[in-house]
Amino acid sequence: MADLLSNQVLWTAILASVLAQLLKLFIYYLVEHRWEWERLAETGGMPSSHSATVSALATGVGLTSGLQSPLFAISIVLAIIVMYDATGIRRAAGLHAERLNELITEFRKLVEQGPQPEPLKELLGHTYLEVGVGAALGIAFALISFALL
Template sequence: MNRGFITALTTIGLAQALKVPVHYSQTGKWDWCEMIKAGGMPSSHSAGVTALATYVGFKKGVSSIHFAIASILSVIVMYDAMGIRRQAGIIATEVNELEEAVGFLAEQHPELVHEKRGKQLEEKLGHLPEEVLAGAMLGICTGALSYAMEVKA
């Protein structure tokens, strides 16, 4: 199998698994659902693409077209995680708050008709810069480790 691919996927899984103890340290509650949620610490998107870029950089060299492609992909993914996806999460928070406010008004004024949504919008879609940085650091470590293990084998 393709070692770069395995390295990236393994790192994504590791980052997702790390979200559970990080969430526990922040809230005091174990929530195993954190493993499958978007957003949070560390960014698994950033970890995966950075692991791939790091592995490719060691394997093919930083002057290779392979490294250039992986690096540009990493920059785009990390920018998107902090930018567009984070803004979508902020908008989801605002929509959820608006839903609550309209529901409250409808309770106070029976003449208003308001049908509540079944569930709230997901708010944790993107990442804070420190979550992206933590994911990138994890990715650099796992990408380098994967290459080192390959060389020793």
């Protein structure tokens, strides 16, 4: 258990994710001028916490194991897959949900009785900018973390 608690690479990645989620809350407040606490637990938005997490993980592995290590290669491939998925499949699913919600709104106007479907969650994926900022945040956080500790 002590080894797990002292694993700097693990905790750097986890804390980078927490930092990104907190930044989502504050960025939303700066843009919309209201607090939306759900931002702390949702996917999508600026910055990408998934990208921050895997970038911090890969940076930490690179700093501790070396850039030539198989562990670094694994963590880089994992990071690429996660970030590609965030901008590809998850983003497309969010856009589909947005269009379906528009259809549901039109359907509700036509049929006032009967089942009223719940809106689908639209904020699923990320833009390239959100992923890029998340990745930069994760790398910077890991570099600072390892420089300080």
